[in-house]
Amino acid sequence: MLEIERLVRKFGAVEALAGLDFSVEEGESMGLIGPNGSGKTTLFNVVTGVYPPTSGSLRLEGRDIGASKPDRIVNLGVARTFQNLRIFERLTVFENVWAAQHRRADVALRELVLAGRSAERARRQEVDGLLELTGLADRRDALAGGLPLPDQRRLELARALARRPRLLLLDEPAGGMTPAETEHMVRLIRDIAIPGRTCIVIEHKMEMIRNLCDRVCVLDFGRKIAEGPPEAVLRDDRVIEAYIGREAPADA
Numbered sequence: 119m120l121e122i123e124r125l126v127r128k129f130g131a132v133e134a135l136a137g138l139d140f141s142v143e144e145g146e147s148m149g150l151i152g153p154n155g156s157g158k159t160t161l162f163n164v165v166t167g168v169y170p171p172t173s174g175s176l177r178l179e180g181r182d183i184g185a186s187k188p189d190r191i192v193n194l195g196v197a198r199t200f201q202n203l204r205i206f207e208r209l210t211v212f213e214n215v216w217a218a219q220h221r222r223a224d225v226a227l228r229e230l231v232l233a234g235r236s237a238e239r240a241r242r243q244e245v246d247g248l249l250e251l252t253g254l255a256d257r258r259d260a261l262a263g264g265l266p267l268p269d270q271r272r273l274e275l276a277r278a279l280a281r282r283p284r285l286l287l288l289d290e291p292a293g294g295m296t297p298a299e300t301e302h303m304v305r306l307i308r309d310i311a312i313p314g315r316t317c318i319v320i321e322h323k324m325e326m327i328r329n330l331c332d333r334v335c336v337l338d339f340g341r342k343i344a345e346g347p348p349e350a351v352l353r354d355d356r357v358i359e360a361y362i363g364r365e366a367p368a369d370a
């Protein structure tokens with residue numbers, strides 16, 4: 119699904135990604151962990167075309183996407199959520215998901231062909247269905263900016279799903295949540311985000327990685343230091359040292 123080779127991304131003197139090799143198979147649920155500043159979010163930013171790579175290759179389903187712009191990558195079926203939420207605070211919950219759905223090519227096309235009420239009704243039903251699934255139906259008409267953080271994170275997930283991605287990138291989807299809220303998010307990801315698609319989840323909460331991921335990749339200083347099934351990788355001395363040297367992994 120996604121194949122990355124020798125990827126480098128520099129910011130001035132900082133090598134956020136320092137020759138990373140990384141790949142995800144279709145249908146796989148991959149965990150991405152590593153200490154603060156190890157390059158996890160940068161990897162998402164490069165994959166989604168926010169930052170071009172300094173060097174190295176990126177292939178999505180065999181296509182070279184190294185020089186692609188964000189809009190093109192969305193159209194190729196990649197959606198993400200953000201560590202520091204990006205929602206429209208002055209729009210309602212419903213409008214936020216509606217706006218995300220609108221970026222989908224098939225939605226734009228259906229509107230041209232079917233123009234009018236039936237296309238719109240189908241779109242509304244789909245948005246309401248997503249709000250139902252993510253537990254936001256009773257907040258439908260609330261302004262997104264006024265929601266508590268866990269609801270805003272669920273809204274980000276609903277927005278990403280509205281694009282019907284084949285590859286979904288989740289950046290600390292339970293960041294800042296209590297254990298109970300985290301558990302709810304784990305259920306959402308397991309039940310509605312992962313089935314039928316390829317997922318990469320960045321998380322510091324190791325319990326989530328254990329619960330959700332088939333495989334986990336560990337970054338340190340922009341390189342991969344370990345990879346494999348969560349149980350084995352989370353016992354690896356280099357991984358424990360990378361975390362404990364600078365911070366202890368937060369357990370959900």
Ligand SMILES: Nc1ncnc2c1ncn2[C@@H]1O[C@H](COP(=O)(O)OP(=O)(O)OP(=O)(O)O)[C@@H](O)[C@H]1O
Binds near residue numbers: 201
């Ligand atoms: N736009 C940018 N400009 C300058 N430096 C950047 C930029 N984005 C990231 N960096 C630097 O690249 C390195 C990797 O950052 P990144 O955000 O990818 O880490 P991370 O693994 O997501 O960390 P965290 O767990 O704290 O979210 C850091 O040193 C960071 O300061």
Ligand SMILES: [Mg+2]
Binds near residue numbers: 158159160201
């Ligand atoms: Mg990050």
